[in-house]
Amino acid sequence: MIKPLIYNSDIKEISKKASISFDEMALLSQAKLTESRIQQACKKIFEMEFGKGFVHIDNGGKMGIAQRTKKKLDGVWSGFPDVILLGKNGKIAFVEFKRIGAGKEIEPKEHQLEIHQFLRNSGFKVYVCNNTVYFKNVICKEFREYP
Numbered sequence: 001m002i003k004p005l006i007y008n009s010d011i012k013e014i015s016k017k018a019s020i021s022f023d024e025m026a027l028l029s030q031a032k033l034t035e036s037r038i039q040q041a042c043k044k045i046f047e048m049e050f051g052k053g054f055v056h057i058d059n060g061g062k063m064g065i066a067q068r069t070k071k072k073l074d075g076v077w078s079g080f081p082d083v084i085l086l087g088k089n090g091k092i093a094f095v096e097f098k099r100i101g102a103g104k105e106i107e108p109k110e111h112q113l114e115i116h117q118f119l120r121n122s123g124f125k126v127y128v129c130n131n132t133v134y135f136k137n138v139i140c141k142e143f144r145e146y147p
Contacts, residue, residue, distance in 0.1 A: 001027065004127065004134045008102045023133045027100075030131055035099040039082060042097070042135040046085065049140055053086040079111040081119070081126060085143055093143055094119055098130040106130055 001010065001024060011031045014024045030038060046054040057080055081094035096116065098106040108116065108128055116126045127139050
């Protein structure tokens, strides 16, 4: 199962199967991971294949109003993707990470979608992902292949 967003319902479906693939086993092991842990696992995958170039972006996160105001003045965009992937010959892609969960809680918020569309309109690839299977088999593959 290679999907950018895996839902709790997908995990339940996999866990009912008598026989599962290696990728499905990986998804089951990621079912309870936080967004941060999924991102860290994807960073290791990226670094094994490409070396450097996986860069976490300060997008504000959860903080108080005073900190958020200062960050905004410093140029932080709330809702900006979590990671920028940098590669040879000017390759750039952005990744918004989520955790495995249910429905709307793992889908990008409206302000995130607006920023993703701005980046796409500017010529960049933007991905939303909550599992290492999709990250490795789709994002890394496409990143390797596009100019």
